Amino acid sequence: MAVTFAATPRAHPSTVPAKRGPRGRALRRGLTGWAFAGPATVIVVGLSIFPAVWAFFISRAKWNGIAPATMVGWGNYQKLLQDPDMIAATRHTLILTAIFVPGSIVLGILIAVALNQKIKLIGFYRTCIFVPYVASAAATGILANFVFNPQFGAANDILRTLGLPQSQFLENQHLAIYIICLILLWGEVGFTTVIYLAALQDIPRELVEAAVVDGASKWKVFRHVTLPELRPVTVFVAVWQTITAMQLFDLIYTTTRGGPLNSTQTVVYYIYELAFQTQRLGYGAAAAYLLFIVTMVLSLGVILYGRRRGSEVF
């Protein structure tokens, strides 16, 4: 970088009079730098930082987007901490995250190990696992609605054939959140599988061979060679999947819309409902900021933990 910038004034020595001095050169250097960074900066500032700052101001107001806003200071945040709906939404998000993140990691490793074998049609199997991830959440949701419809769905037909009692699935307020977890796992496990598959193929063969020569069993190789080698990837996957789970919206929108009785209302869905269904933009923005802070603290925590263990992935 420095070479490029230093070369610019030197390329036209005659046009730059020596008396301009270091100040002029610094200015010119700065301008050249900004000419490169400028367009991207404008986009980042205009489309990310500006709305984020604006959202912060909105979060300190009572505003419906149309009538004049009233500034309420930290009132929205204080109200949020006591809002039973917000607390319930947080609980649902935590349940979802607690099941989904470990679930997708364990399943991802298991399927990746299985798909890492030399067997016939391996390409076909790999594609099969990845297809649900490529399908849009809208398609996944609609498909899930067909399967889990209590009156007309396939899942209840299977239960009936097996002689088991019928279930309400997505229409049962105690069950719905777990069914959502299941659908989400089905959709997302392709992603973790592909990541782990790549990571498995990156493990140096010498390590495995050395362990085998030393007399390690297959399980011991997996436990003491493969798993430690997968640790950096696992940190990445954990952070990524946590963010996915905490920001889950589309699947809920296409299946339960937060119901029954708000039992699948996650924090993000609650924010959507506040801001765009009941037009409480200020309150919704405050909820969004709380979610942002929590997500950031969690991600930083995982990254710091990862760094301390010596595996830098971010």
Added chain:
Amino acid sequence: MKTSLRRGRVFRLLASGAGAALLLSACMGGTTDDGKDAAVGYDPKANVEITWWTGQTEEQEKVAEQLAAEYHTAHPNVTIKVSPGAPTTDDLLTKLSAGFTAGSYPDVSYAYGNWAGDLGASGKTQDLTSYVNDPSFKWNEIPEAARLVATANGKVIGIPALVDNLALIYNKKLFDQAGLAYPTDNWSWDDFRAAAKKLTNTATKTYGTAFSVSGSEDTTWHLWPMLWQHGGKILDGTKPAFNSDAGVAALETLRQMAVDDKSMYLDQTDEKYGPLFNSGHVAMMLSGPWSLLDIKTAKLSYGVVNLPGYNGDHQTVSGPDLWVLFNHDDVNRAGASRDFVTWLTSAETDPKWNLAIGNLPLRSTEKDSPEFKKYVEEYPGGDKFFANLANAKQARPTAPGYEELSRNVGDAIAKVLQGQAQPKEALDEAAKKSADSIGS
């Protein structure tokens, strides 16, 4: 060197932050109404261009564009820029609020009736009160419920664009199979409950009736006519009053059907009960004229009667939508948009709009028009919905904050119908949650 650089950066950050804060708080403010009529001194001959957001989908949008062209031919000095305004009608409010912030909003926009309070509070709407009360406008030809919805905080902010109401639609074949007499205009809720129980058949997965439990406005507004029939009110001033004995009695009727009789299909999404009715799995549905098109496509033999009543009171609820007129501090634009909407909603033009796209006619005088006759032939029961407009005697509140109240009531209804709460406690809780929502 390093410290001064850092100090400069901090200063610049602070300065831009403060600048942004000023700019942003300016964006969040509204305009105060100066009380002047927006079209005083309007010159009908002036060249103007007005923007019209129709909020319609493809087919209807084409009709709107034809009408705008027709108007332009008759008034060459008025150019109308027609567009749907937003991908769906629901998105219009978001587009409008963004437009207010950016200063580029239309002259005329479609709006759901329950947005009236919020839009009125924006200070960007025209005050049409004296304009529509001019005898030549024939304001009284439009149903009262629709006129009430067009009035926010005592000011008329728009002209009704669409009127509808809830009635009882039933599937004749399912009644014949069960050997039951068809519903009548004089049914009580007890008759309704008894029939629903007999029509429910778990073996064929048939339900007597259906109710949305999504907690949205679709859930909530089905309760209002029952509340009114019992003599209750939604609001008392700005305080919630729906948790009165009337409200509890109304919700108890529904609870008995959903929980005790299990004769009610509970729809978690608002979107399933219509198709289930059309496929013959729901025998009776409380719905409006918008359902007729799908029922007709499903080739169902159906009938339409008044909502069941309490003590002979068969009040219903109407969900009128509006053409809201906005003020751009330009008398000619304001005047031209008034003239255009007056033309659009007149007894001469409205049949070419509402009746042509399958809605009820706006004005009572249209019932003798050939278009209305054709509409009734095409959609049997359409005349019943038209007559039922007279039963829409009360309107939903147009105060800002109704959306929030509606959501709380919807959640309460959903809880009760799914057996998770009793009507009294659920409505009390909803009233407590909504205590501060209205008018603030």
